[in-house]
Amino acid sequence: MKKLTLVATAIMGLLSTSAAMAQSTVTVYGILDGGYNHVTGLRQGSVSTIASGIMEGSRFGLRGSEDIGGGYKAIFTLENRFELDTGSVTNRPNSGTQMPDRVATSVAASLTGLPLPVATRDLLIAGVNNTLATGAFGVNIAGNLFDRQAYVGLVTPVGAITLGRQYTPGYLVAAQFDASQTQSSLAAGQVASLPAAFDIRLSNTVQYAIQTSGITALLMYGAGEVAGSSSAGRFWGGMVTYKGDGFSVGYGHNGKNNELGQKSLTNDLIGATVDIGPGTLYGEYATIKDDNPSGISTIAASVTASTGSAVVGTAFQNAYNAAFRQDARLAHIGYKLTTGPHTWVVAYNRLDDKRPVNADTNSYGFTYTYALSKRTNLNAVLTRFDNKGQGQVAPGGNGFLGGVTSAAGVGSTNIAFGIRHTF
Numbered sequence: 001m002k003k004l005t006l007v008a009t010a011i012m013g014l015l016s017t018s019a020a021m022a023q024s025t026v027t028v029y030g031i032l033d034g035g036y037n038h039v040t041g042l043r044q045g046s047v048s049t050i051a052s053g054i055m056e057g058s059r060f061g062l063r064g065s066e067d068i069g070g071g072y073k074a075i076f077t078l079e080n081r082f083e084l085d086t087g088s089v090t091n092r093p094n095s096g097t098q099m100p101d102r103v104a105t106s107v108a109a110s111l112t113g114l115p116l117p118v119a120t121r122d123l124l125i126a127g128v129n130n131t132l133a134t135g136a137f138g139v140n141i142a143g144n145l146f147d148r149q150a151y152v153g154l155v156t157p158v159g160a161i162t163l164g165r166q167y168t169p170g171y172l173v174a175a176q177f178d179a180s181q182t183q184s185s186l187a188a189g190q191v192a193s194l195p196a197a198f199d200i201r202l203s204n205t206v207q208y209a210i211q212t213s214g215i216t217a218l219l220m221y222g223a224g225e226v227a228g229s230s231s232a233g234r235f236w237g238g239m240v241t242y243k244g245d246g247f248s249v250g251y252g253h254n255g256k257n258n259e260l261g262q263k264s265l266t267n268d269l270i271g272a273t274v275d276i277g278p279g280t281l282y283g284e285y286a287t288i289k290d291d292n293p294s295g296i297s298t299i300a301a302s303v304t305a306s307t308g309s310a311v312v313g314t315a316f317q318n319a320y321n322a323a324f325r326q327d328a329r330l331a332h333i334g335y336k337l338t339t340g341p342h343t344w345v346v347a348y349n350r351l352d353d354k355r356p357v358n359a360d361t362n363s364y365g366f367t368y369t370y371a372l373s374k375r376t377n378l379n380a381v382l383t384r385f386d387n388k389g390q391g392q393v394a395p396g397g398n399g400f401l402g403g404v405t406s407a408a409g410v411g412s413t414n415i416a417f418g419i420r421h422t423f
Contacts, residue, residue, distance in 0.1 A: 023066075023067060024064075024065070024066040024067065025064065025065055025066075026062060026063070026064040027062070027063045027064070028060070028061070028062060028423075029060070029061050029062075029063060029422075029423060030058075030059055030060035030061060030422070030423050031056050031057070031058055031059050031420065031421070031422050031423075032058055032084055032420070032421045032422075032423075033052065033053055033054055033055050033056050033057070033058050033084065033398075033399065033418060033419075033420040033421075034050065034051065034052045034053075034054065034058065034084040034085055034418055034419065035050070035051065035054050035379070035416060035417050035418025035419055036048065036049075036050065036051075036416060036417045036418070037049050037050070037051035037054060037397065037414070037415075037416045037418075038414065038415045038416065039094060039394060039395060039402065039412060039413070039414050040412055040413045041385075041394060041405040041406060041410050041411055041412035041413070042094055042095055042394060042403075042405060042406055042412070043095065043098060043405075043406040044094075047094050049085075049094070050085045051085060051397060051399075051400060051416070051418075052082075052083040052084035052085045052086075052091075052399055052400070053083075053084075053397045053398050053399015053400055054184060054379065054381065054397045054398070054399070054416045054418040054420075055183045055184050055367070055369075055379050055381075055397070055398055055418060055420050056183055056398045056399065056420065057081055057139075057148070057398050057399030057400075058081070058082055058083065058084040058399060059079055059080060059081050059082065059148055060079075060080055060082070061077060061078060061079035061080065061148070061149070062076075062077070062078045062079075063075075063076070063077050064076045064077075070157075071156065071157040072154060072155065072156055072157075073154070073155040074152075074153075074154055074155075075152070075153050075154070075155055075160070075162070076151065076152040076153070077149050077150070077151055078146045078149070078150050079146060079148040079149040079150070080145055080146050080147070080148065081139070081140055081147050081148045081399070083399075089140055089143055089144070089145070089147070090138060090139060090140045090141055090142075090143050091138060091139050091140075091399075091400050092137060092138040092139075092141075092401075092403075093137060093138065093394070093396060093400065093401040093402055093403025093404075094394070094402070094403055095137075095394060095402075095403030095404045095405075096133075096137070096403070097129075097130055097133035097134050097137055098133070098403065098404055099129040099132070099133055099404070100194065100359070100390070100392045100404050100408070101390070101392060101407055101408045102323070102357050102359060102390040102392070102408060103129060103320075103323045103324075104122075104125050104126075104129065105390075106319070106322065106323040106357065107125050107316070107319040107320060107323050108121065108122070108125060110315070110318065110319035110322060110323075111315055111316070111319055114311075114312060114315055116307070116312055120307075124303060124306065124307070124316065127306075128299055128302070128303070128316065128320065131302070132295075132296065132320075135295070136195075136295065137194070137401065137403065138401065139399070139400055139401060146165070147165075147201075148165075148201070149164075149165055149166060149167070149201070150164045150165040151163060151164030151165060151166050151207075152164060153207075158210070159208055159209055159210040160207075160208070160209045160210075161206070161207070161208050162206075162207045162209070163205065163206045163207070164203070164205065165201055165202070165203045165204075165205070166201060166202065166205050166207055166220070167200065167201050168198070168199050168200065168201065168202055168205075168220065168235070168237050168254050169218055169219075169220050169237040169238050169239035169252050169253065169254065170198060170199070170237055170239065170252040170253060170254030170267045170268075170269055170286075171198050171199065171200045171201075171252075171254070172218075172239055172252065173239050173241065173250045173251065173252030173269045173271055173284075174188065174189060174198060174252070174269055174271075174284065174286060176241060176248075176250060176271065177248075177250060177269075177271025177272065177273060177282055177283065177284040177332075178282060178284065178332055178334065178347075179280075179282035179332070179333075179334025179335060179336045179345050179346075179347050180334065180336075180345050180347060180367060182398055183345075183367065183398050184367050184379075184381045184383070184397060184398060184416070185363075185365075185381060185383040185385075185395035185396060185397060185402065185414040185416070186334075186345065186347050186349075186363065186365050186366070186367055186381065186383045187349075187398065188284065188286075188330060188332035188347070188349045189330075190349070190363060190383075190385075190393070190395055190396060190402065191330070191349050191350075191351040191361040191362070191363050191385065191393055192288060192328065192330050192351050192361075192393075193393065193396065193401055193402065194393060194401065194402075194403065194404060195290075195293070195324055195326065196265075197265075197267070197286075197288040197326065197328065197330065197351075198254065198265075198267055198286075198288075199235070199254055199256060199265060202220075202222045202235055203222075204222055204223045204224075204225055205220050205221065205222040205223075205235065206220070206221050206222075206223075207219070207220045207221075208220075214242050214243045214244060215240065215241070215242050216239075216240070216241050216242075216243075217238070217239065217240040217241075218238065218239055219237075219238045220235070220236070220237045220238065221234075221235065221236055222234065222235030222236070222256075224257065224259070226259060226261075229261050231257055231261035232257060232258070232259050232260060232261040233256075233257060233258070233259055233294075234256070234257045234261075235254070235255070235256045235257075236255050236256075237252070237253055237254040237255060238252070238253055239251065239252035239253070246274065246275040247272065247273060247274045247275065248272065248273045249270075249271070249272045250269075250270070250271050250272070251268075251269065251270050251271075252267070252268075252269045253266075253267065253268050253269075254266065254267040255267075256294070258292050258293065258294040258295075258297065259294060259295070259297055260292070260297055262291075262292035263291065263292060264290055264291075264292050264293065264294045265288075265289075265290040265293075265294065265326070266287075266289045266290065267286055267287060267288060267289075268286065268287045269284060269285070269286040269287075270284065270285055270286075271283065271284035271285075272284075276335075278337055278339065279335055279336050279337030279338070279344075280335070280336050280337075281333075281334075281335050282332070282333070282334045282335070282336065282347075283332065283333045283334075284330075284331070284332045285329070285330070285331050285332075286329070286330040286331075287328075287329055287330075288326050288327070288328040288329070288330060289326060289327055290324075290325055290326040290327075291325055292321070292325075293320075293321060293324035293325060293326075296317075296320050296321065296324060297317075299313075299316055299317045299320050300313040300314050300316065300317035301313065303316040303317070325355065326355075327353070327354040327355050328351055328352060328353045328354055328355075329351075329352045329354070330349070330350070330351050330352075331349070331350045331352070332347065332348070332349050332350075333347065333348055334346060334347030334348070335347075341370055341371040341372075342368070342369070342370060342371075343368070343369040343370075343371070344366060344367070344368055345366060345367045346365070346366045347364065347365070347366075348362070348363070348364045349362065349363045349364070350362050351391075351393075353389070353390075353391070357389065357390040358388070358389035358390060358391075359387075359389055359390040359391045359392065359408075360387070360388040360389050360391045361385060361386065361387050361388070361391040361393045362385075362386045362388070363383055363384065363385045363386070363395070364383070364384055365381070365382045365383035365384055365414075366381075366382055367379065367380065367381050367382075368380045375421055375422050375423065376419070376420070376421045376422075377419070377420050378417075378418070378419055378420075379416070379417070379418045379419070379420060380416070380417050381414060381415065381416040381417075381418075382413075382414070382415055383395050383413070383414045384411065384412075384413050384414075385402075385405075385411055385412045385413070385414075386411045387405060387408070387409050387410060387411050387412075388409060389408070389409065390408045390409070391408065391409065392404045392405050392407070392408045392409070392410065393405070393412075394412045395412055395413075395414035397416070402414075
């Protein structure tokens with residue numbers, strides 16, 4: 001099956017009423033993407049690997065549709081991720097569980113004056129850092145079978161309703177107005193990946209989507225499903241895009257509560273494209289705000305259990321809350337040109353960190369794709385990451401995280417060559 005774009009698959013495909021889908025059908029589809037990946041600036045020096053997901057994450061899926069009459073269709077998607085190089089369904093970055101230097105530095109500074117020996121403090125910080133990184137630094141760490149997508153729904157004459165594990169509205173806008181469509185280390189989101197600046201997919205969501213006269217819009221609600229609290233882990237979001245003659249514009253919003261019900265990661269995104277010359281110019285701007293980070297509320301209890309002091313446990317909790325807060329702006333500009341079998345993308349990305357630690361990262365480079373056929377292509381990637389201040393991001397790929405460089409302010413270069421086959 002010819003590969004569709006992310007947004008088309010996630011939204012427009014749901015609303016399709018083509019004759020080909022008039023009967024009950026189930027389609028098997030997938031992407032096999034692998035190749036050589038070289039990254040510099042890591043703690044172990046330059047690293048060369050055979051990697052899966054250089055341009056797009058390798059996957060296979062089942063997509064079904066049943067025409068039930070009266071303009072209604074039942075639909076479903078089950079999509080699995082896998083590592084082409086190992087056959088696994090999970091991976092970790094080359095930097096493993098290494099935490100950005102600024103976390104330990106920030107936490108230690110926040111604990112100044114605490115009645116705790118420095119050696120004990122540093123040992124506790126190392127332990128908490130390892131626990132957090134082990135549980136979060138990687139892709140599909142839980143090893144879920146259908147981690148990419150798993151939803152069922154109903155297409156009606158007035159829109160589509162789907163529920164399950166789905167892409168978030170904000171991320172769909174981010175992908176649509178990125179010149180690379182999230183492919184390769186050149187994607188805008190790569191410079192804002194640790195901690196994650198966007199919720200890409202979420203489980204336990206309900207979505208309503210419509211498409212008409214060039215307008216595509218959707219609303220999504222995610223249930224946190226935390227016992228005793230309807231607000232804990234709750235998500236809400238929406239997006240609207242308009243495609244005109246030679247241009248498109250869009251806006252997206254994501255908002256989530258943490259496991260305590262406090263307002264957590266929030267994004268607002270705007271984007272646009274315009275056809276210029278033989279190609280298309282892309283641009284987007286996003287805000288990233290998180291005053292109450294998710295997934296770290298158990299630190300106080302674990303430190304208290306280790307030290308026997310609730311005061312120390314609370315101090316550690318507050319220090320890590322401060323260390324993982326986010327307040328940044330992400331900007332992207334890129335140009336995409338396709339001529340015959342050749343596709344070029346050039347782009348520049350900037351993550352501007354507004355916090356005192358000033359962990360800024362800029363990236364720039366190009367990707368080249370040569371189509372051997374409609375299903376198979378060869379790819380080349382060259383991306384440079386310039387980290388400034390406490391910035392420490394290493395380039396990854398569409399199917400894996402890059403992790404962090406050897407130290408704050410150290411840059412990194414990614415060179416990759418791969419082959420991608422879609423079916």
